[in-house]
Amino acid sequence: MPDKVLLRHSLLVRLLSTSVLIALCSIAATAWLAVHLTTRALEQEQGQVLADDAAIQDALTAYAATHGDWSRVEPTLRRLSHRTGQRIALTTESHQVLADTTAKAASLPRRSSAAIDPLRAESVSGAGRVEGYRIDPRAVGPYRLPARERSALFEAASTMSACLQRYAIDARVVESPSGRPRLEPAAEDNRPLDMADCDYGKLSSPTPVEQRALRALDKLVKRCLAEHQPEVTQEVRVLPDFTWAAKAITGPRAKRAVQKCVDDSRRRQLDPYVAAPALLYLASEDGSTDVHFELSRQNTGRLVGMTGAILALTVAVTTGVAIRLVRPLRALTEAARHSGEDHLMVPVTTRDETGTLAAAFNALSERRSRLEAQRKAMVSDIAHELRTPLTTMRAWLEVAHDGIVTPDPAFLRSLLEEAVLLQRIVDDLQILAAADAGELPIHPEPLRLNHVLSQVAAAHQAQATASGVELSVQAASDVELTADPTRLRQAVGNLVANAVQHTPPGGVVALSAHRTANSVTIQVADTGTGIAPGDLAQIFERFWRSEKSRSRRTGGSGLGLAIVRQLVEAHGGTVTAESVPGLRTVFTVDLPVREHPCA
Secondary structure, three states: OOOOOOHHHOHHHHHHHHHHHHHHHHHHHHHHHHHHHHHHHHHHHHHHHHHHHHHHHHHHHHHHHHOOOOOOOHHHHHHHHHHHOOEEEEEOOOOOEEEEOOOOOOOOOOOOOEEEOOOOEEEEOOOOOEEEEEOOOOOOHHHOOOHHHHHHHHHHHHHHHHHHHOOOOOEEEEEOOOOOEEEEEOOOOOOOOOOHHHOHHHHHOOOHHHHHHHHHHHHHHHHHHHHHOOOOOOOOEEOOOOOEEOOOOOOHHHHHHHHHHHHHHHHHHHHHHOOOOEEEEEEOOOOOOOOOOOOOHHHHHHHHHHHHHHHHHHHHHHHHHHHHHHHHHHHHHHHHHOOOOOOOOOOOOOOOHHHHHHHHHHHHHHHHHHHHHHHHHHHHHHHHHHHHHHHHHHHHHHHHHOOOOOOOHHHHHHHHHHHHHHHHHHHHHHHHHHHHOOOOOOOOEEEEHHHHHHHHHHHHHHHHHHHOOEEEEEEOOOOEEEEOHHHHHHHHHHHHHHHHHOOOOOOEEEEEEEEOOOEEEEEEEEOOOOOOHHHOOOOOOOOOOOOOOOOHHHOOOOOHHHHHHHHHHHOOOEEEEEEEOOOEEEEEEEEEOOOOOOO
């Protein structure tokens, strides 16, 4: 791998390229969004203008319905103009100016925005279509109640509202434009309000002022029918809600004729009380009636400048972030390339992925250092273990070669013992190497555990007898499992040999086994010298010996317990130890019960 990283492979270049691409996409998306937002803003502005126009028209219609002329309309116009920011002007139907919020003699728009006539207000459907003309309900004229009649009706409405409360009907009192109160349900309640017990008739009956106005309207209707519809001979009576009643008028044509006379008569009756029809003109303060949106050169320059600023800011920020990210990576690279025996550590300066990588690298470096120390110690231990029997054999052979000692059976037996010890060490190392490589052969087969323990005890009985140690076996005949019998005997045998070696004469080494729900437990207990509590965590390490009792005087190589652990783990089990120094030591092997153990 070359020392120099190609420019196109540099993390900094990749980050910059990605950031520029993201910035360009963001700018394009922002521009698209700005166009759509501007369009939406224009639509909202136009909607607001339409809403303002409708509010102005409604306010002026209300003024015309409650005033006999336009002489005092200017304060109303100024208030509406201040609220909407528009120029408002009123003219007669002959285009004579009645009032204008612009003091300058500016020309009016060519077309009026609306006609203000409370007696012929536009009736608009839900779809926005003009369906006809109606009389504005705020035009009440002679039907406006005096204070005395209004007070009496409100008192009657309050009494009726309290009466309806007894029927669990919550009705509120609402005042109509004429000053007459009416009851409306406070909630969606379809029950009728005209209950006899609550005297609804008193509230619905016309007052003297309303009776006089209705009688005058009846006369106007009668005169209209006589002039325009003489064929309608029935007397028509107008009701307080301005509907009409007649006994024998049938047919759509006759009904339309009567309704037209009622409407015309109402307009004639209300005409002296409302302002004359007027034309409404609306425009902006400078007189323009159109909404324009134009991207000028200055605005274009601002947009380009803002785009460049965003791009430059993105590149600068990304460069800073990239340099900060690359710096610890370079430190990691230098530490990884270091060829010395010491393992360098890199500082962890961030908490992001780079910091996590640096921490992982430090942990790896520390683990490598520890493994290197273990490797050196293991090589030293192996050399020491092999040197002892080789030195002994060389010494005996040299004295035999020099003729100092004559080879006899005792001499040959001594050489054989050293050769056997050397072979055992080599075999132990071979087993550990195979286990480390994951190549330790395991050949499981069904077996009875009491047979295995009996074979182990028989193999070590001579050693136990020679050492004055009692060796016993306690295992039920029905304890079965699937395991490699050779490897299992080897593991248990190492534990038994270890126990016999460290048990003084007169002591006891006991083998036992029992079955649990999902495992088989084998225990090797002895009454030997025991193991110090601080040494229990290290006894299964290779070449480890206790300084107190488990020393080389016993003839061990320090590999027996390490081999036990490897053999037990190869079967998917665990091995643990507990000890009370001077009393007893117990090694426990737990093996899983299954049809196909680990191989």
